[in-house]
Amino acid sequence: MNTDKWINDYIQWMKTKYSIKSFDDGDEIMTPFTNIIGDRIAIYVSQIDDNEIQLSDDGNTLNDLVLLGIDINSNVRLRIIKDILQSFKVQLTSDQVLKINGKKEDFPIMKQSLIQTILRIDDLLMTRKSNVKNLFFEDVMSYFDDKEFKGLPNYPVTGGSGNTYKISYAIGKSKSRPLQLIQILNNADFQRISAEIVTFEDLRGNIDYKKNNMNYSVVFNDIDNSISDKTKNIAQIRGLDIIPWSNKETILKLRN
Structure with a gap:
């Protein structure tokens, strides 16, 4: 089996699915992952100083849940969100933005943590139905x-x-x-x-x-x-x- 080649092919395929748009205050990275409404998940990169950067979802994740009728302020859902944030070391701002700060060299881990957080929080949509x-x-x-x-x-x-x-x-x-x-x-x-x-x-x-x-x-x-x-x-x-x-x-x- 040529597993190494398959992994490399997968990495190359993934790279083709990312796109970047630059703005004055940072970059928008469009990822191949999709959110609860079927759109590709976008994350936003901004520079804090020479060594530190911030990644965020610009508030889209929780805003989408609210638009779909999910009460994100219920005690149980707040507890679930808190547990998810702690698991991936992501912060939630007062205006409902998911963000993570870190050193430039930690970008891959930070990006993965933010994506995983978004996908886990998106799962709260299921709490409107089966659970x-x-x-x-x-x-x-x-x-x-x-x-x-x-x-x-x-x-x-x-x-x-x-x-x-x-x-x-x-x-x-x-x-x-x-x-x-x-x-x-x-x-x-x-x-x-x-x-x-x-x-x-x-x-x-x-x-x-x-x-x-x-x-x-x-x-x-x-x-x-x-x-x-x-x-x-x-x-x-x-x-x-x-x-x-x-x-x-x-x-x-x-x-x-």
Whole structure:
């Protein structure tokens, strides 16, 4: 096998796929790699001093995600971005520009680090689709931790029928408040809310909850999924407390 030749051929092919455009304040390097919208990834090189240069994406990476409807300021996504930046030693400026500074001789490593960072952050587009359910749950859990709700996740409860249920989050009762159960839903459609009503009514049939009182609330993702008037109406008629994720003021009241 002539692997060395294949590698050399690949390197030569890669070189033909790069193009450079010069500006007064630096150069634009068009790479053969493509971003989430199918465009070739551009990186920008500027000179800081005689020995140091800066590479950046000019803010394009995160701006593209925002334009595609990704909330890059959610707790979970911010944590993912932070981990990626730390892995490749890339910085994020206050105006959402990815950049890396270093010596001229380190250009190959710097370029590779920035490209890898851009490609990894581009993968956040997938969180709008296949992983959004888990991400939303983690987002809410992170918020509860930050705001010191001091509850327990995946709390098991038993209904009056004897059926057991697992509730997303529970805050224990105290002298001044009853047990607070919080179910977290990514998609609060009519079918899912109807199922939560059945759970809620079964729990109210448990004599222990009747005696000691219990609050049951549903926090749902209204950022990525809308809720119909039909669904809101059935929840209101049956006394189920549903709270949109965007209404943080009401959610905060659940911890008191």
